Amino acid sequence: MxxxxxxxxxxxxxxxxxxxxxxxxxxxxxxxxxxxxxxxxxxxxxxxxxxxxxxxxxxxxxxxxxxxxxxxxxxxxxxxxxxxxxxxxxxxxxxxxxxxxxxxxxxxxxxxxxxxxxxxxxxxxxxxxxxxxxxxxxxxxxxxxxxxxxxxxxxxxxxxxxxxxxxxxxxQIESILESIFGVTRDKLLQEIKSDTDAGLPNIFGDQTDWHMLDSPETGYIQNLDKESVLELCRQHDVVLYFDQPLGSFLIKGIPFARTNKPIDTLEGFIEKLFGYMSFYREERPDVNYIFGFKHIAESAVKALSPGINDPGTAIKAIDYLTALFALRMELTDEKVLYDKDGAGRIRFDHETFEDLYTLTLSPIRLYGKSSSVIVLRLLYLLKSLLHKVKPYPHLNGILYREAQLLIHDADASILNPGDRQKIRSMLEELNKMNVLDKSLPLLEVSE
Incomplete structure (x- = not known):
C-alpha cells in the first residue's frame, strides 16, 4: 500500500x-x-x-x-x-x-x-x-x-x-529569471525551515564498517517519499546514509548509499527503497533548489556568449544569485531525518556551499572575465555575502579562495587601466570590511 x-x-x-x-x-x-x-x-x-x-x-x-x-x-x-x-x-x-x-x-x-x-x-x-x-x-x-x-x-x-x-x-528574460528565483527561494526557505539540527547524531559518526548498497537503476534521483523511507528503515531497524545529495546521477551497480548493519533481505529492501524514490529527467527548482541556481547561472552564461552578447541579463542573474547565496548560508551541508520514534534514520548531504558556489559562478567568471562590468558585479556579490558571513565563519575561507580565482582571471584578461582601477577600488573596499582572514590581492594599475 x-x-x-x-x-x-x-x-x-x-x-x-x-x-x-x-x-x-x-x-x-x-x-x-x-x-x-x-x-x-x-x-x-x-x-x-x-x-x-x-x-x-x-x-x-x-x-x-x-x-x-x-x-x-x-x-x-x-x-x-x-x-x-x-x-x-x-x-x-x-x-x-x-x-x-x-x-x-x-x-x-x-x-x-x-x-x-x-x-x-x-x-x-x-x-x-x-x-x-x-x-x-x-x-x-x-x-x-x-x-x-x-x-x-x-x-x-x-x-x-x-x-x-x-x-x-x-x-522576457526578466520574467523567467524572476519566476525561477521565486520558486528556488521558496524551496530554499523550506529546506532552511526543516534544517533545525545543530549537529549530527553520534550514530552517523564512523561509517567505515557500514554496508554498501548498489544501485539497481541508472538515472537522476530527484526526490524520495521521506515518510515511507523512514518507515522502511524503522521496520528493518537500520540507519541509511546516502553518499550523494538528491539530484545526483546514479549508475547501476555502483554504491549509492550504506546502512549501519547488514540486512537479511537486502534485495527486497533495495527494491522497496527504489519504489519510494523518484527518477525523471526534468530539473525542476520546486523539487531541488540546486536546479534553480543552475538555471539562473546558465541563463547568465548564455547571455554572455558572443551570439547573444547581453551583459545586462547576466547582471540581473548575478543579482538573483546574490540573494539566493545569502539564503544558502543559513543551510547546513547535511540533513538528518527522524522516524516517528525520534530516532535518526536517514542522512543525506546537501550540495556544499563551496561546490554550489563553484558550480554556479565559475562558468560566469570564465565567460565574463574580460568584462569589467561582470567582474565588478561578482565582487559586489562577494561584498554582499561578506555582510552576512559573520555568523558562519567556516565560509570565510571559501569566499576568499573564490575571490582569488576571480581576481586572477581579471588580472590576466582586463588590461584597460581605468577598468583595473575600478576593480582595485572595489577590492580595497572589501579589505576595509575586515571580514576575511586575509586581505585580497590588489590589481596593479599602470600610470
Missing part, C-alpha cells in the same frame, strides 16, 4: 506540471456542462425562457447551425494559433536562454487555463451541435444552450487577448 501511495504521489506531481493537466480538467468540465444543458433543455428550459427572453433563444435551425459552425471554426483557429505560439516561445527560450527553463514555462498555470478554455468551449459546442433538431427535445432546438455557446465564445476572445499579453510577458 505504501508503495502504491508513493507511486501515486510522484505521478501526481508529474501530471500537475504537465501542459495537458488543466486543459484536460477544464475540457471535462465543459463536457459535463454540455450534458447538463442538454438535460435541462429536455426538461423545457428554452420553452420556459422563450416568452420572457426571446433574444436569448435561437429558434431557427439554419441560424443555429451557422452560429455553431462559426464558433467551432473560430475556436479551432484560436487553439491552433495559441498552441503554435506556445511552441515558438519554448523554442525561442531554449535557443536564447537555456533548455532547462522549458519545464518551468510549460507549467505556467495561466496559459494552461486559457488553452483549456478553448478546448472546453470547442467540446461544448460540438456536443450541442450534435443535438440540433433532435427528436428528444420538445422545442427541437436547444436554444439557450446555443446562446450560452455564443457567450462562451466572447469569453474566449477576451482570454485570447489576455493570452497574447501573457505569452509576450513570459518570454
Amino acid at each position: 505504501d508503495l502504491f501511495l508513493s507511486k501515486f504521489k510522484f505521478a501526481y506531481k508529474y501530471i500537475i506540471n504537465s501542459i495537458g493537466f488543466y486543459p484536460t480538467l477544464i475540457s471535462l468540465f465543459f463536457f459535463v456542462l454540455a450534458l447538463f444543458m442538454l438535460y435541462f433543455e429536455a426538461l423545457g428550459l428554452s420553452n420556459a425562457l422563450k416568452d420572457n427572453m426571446q433574444f436569448m433563444i435561437i429558434t431557427n435551425g439554419a441560424t443555429a447551425r451557422l452560429i455553431l459552425s462559426s464558433i467551432t471554426t473560430g475556436i479551432i483557429s484560436l487553439t491552433v494559433f495559441s498552441f503554435t505560439m506556445v511552441m515558438l516561445v519554448l523554442n525561442q527560450a531554449s535557443a536564447n536562454f537555456t533548455p532547462r527553463v522549458i519545464p518551468g514555462l510549460i507549467s505556467y498555470k495561466s496559459n494552461q487555463r486559457v488553452l483549456g478554455l478553448y478546448l472546453g468551449v470547442l467540446i461544448y459546442t460540438l456536443v450541442i451541435m450534435v443535438n440540433i433538431r433532435s427528436e428528444y427535445f420538445g422545442n427541437k432546438l436547444p436554444g439557450f444552450a446555443i446562446f450560452l455557446a455564443m457567450c462562451l465564445t466572447i469569453v474566449c476572445l477576451a482570454f485570447f487577448v489576455y493570452f497574447i499579453h501573457s505569452i509576450s510577458q513570459s518570454i
Whole structure:
C-alpha cells in the first residue's frame, strides 16, 4: 500500500506540471456542462425562457447551425494559433536562454487555463451541435444552450487577448529569471525551515564498517517519499546514509548509499527503497533548489556568449544569485531525518556551499572575465555575502579562495587601466570590511 501511495504521489506531481493537466480538467468540465444543458433543455428550459427572453433563444435551425459552425471554426483557429505560439516561445527560450527553463514555462498555470478554455468551449459546442433538431427535445432546438455557446465564445476572445499579453510577458528574460528565483527561494526557505539540527547524531559518526548498497537503476534521483523511507528503515531497524545529495546521477551497480548493519533481505529492501524514490529527467527548482541556481547561472552564461552578447541579463542573474547565496548560508551541508520514534534514520548531504558556489559562478567568471562590468558585479556579490558571513565563519575561507580565482582571471584578461582601477577600488573596499582572514590581492594599475 505504501508503495502504491508513493507511486501515486510522484505521478501526481508529474501530471500537475504537465501542459495537458488543466486543459484536460477544464475540457471535462465543459463536457459535463454540455450534458447538463442538454438535460435541462429536455426538461423545457428554452420553452420556459422563450416568452420572457426571446433574444436569448435561437429558434431557427439554419441560424443555429451557422452560429455553431462559426464558433467551432473560430475556436479551432484560436487553439491552433495559441498552441503554435506556445511552441515558438519554448523554442525561442531554449535557443536564447537555456533548455532547462522549458519545464518551468510549460507549467505556467495561466496559459494552461486559457488553452483549456478553448478546448472546453470547442467540446461544448460540438456536443450541442450534435443535438440540433433532435427528436428528444420538445422545442427541437436547444436554444439557450446555443446562446450560452455564443457567450462562451466572447469569453474566449477576451482570454485570447489576455493570452497574447501573457505569452509576450513570459518570454522576457526578466520574467523567467524572476519566476525561477521565486520558486528556488521558496524551496530554499523550506529546506532552511526543516534544517533545525545543530549537529549530527553520534550514530552517523564512523561509517567505515557500514554496508554498501548498489544501485539497481541508472538515472537522476530527484526526490524520495521521506515518510515511507523512514518507515522502511524503522521496520528493518537500520540507519541509511546516502553518499550523494538528491539530484545526483546514479549508475547501476555502483554504491549509492550504506546502512549501519547488514540486512537479511537486502534485495527486497533495495527494491522497496527504489519504489519510494523518484527518477525523471526534468530539473525542476520546486523539487531541488540546486536546479534553480543552475538555471539562473546558465541563463547568465548564455547571455554572455558572443551570439547573444547581453551583459545586462547576466547582471540581473548575478543579482538573483546574490540573494539566493545569502539564503544558502543559513543551510547546513547535511540533513538528518527522524522516524516517528525520534530516532535518526536517514542522512543525506546537501550540495556544499563551496561546490554550489563553484558550480554556479565559475562558468560566469570564465565567460565574463574580460568584462569589467561582470567582474565588478561578482565582487559586489562577494561584498554582499561578506555582510552576512559573520555568523558562519567556516565560509570565510571559501569566499576568499573564490575571490582569488576571480581576481586572477581579471588580472590576466582586463588590461584597460581605468577598468583595473575600478576593480582595485572595489577590492580595497572589501579589505576595509575586515571580514576575511586575509586581505585580497590588489590589481596593479599602470600610470
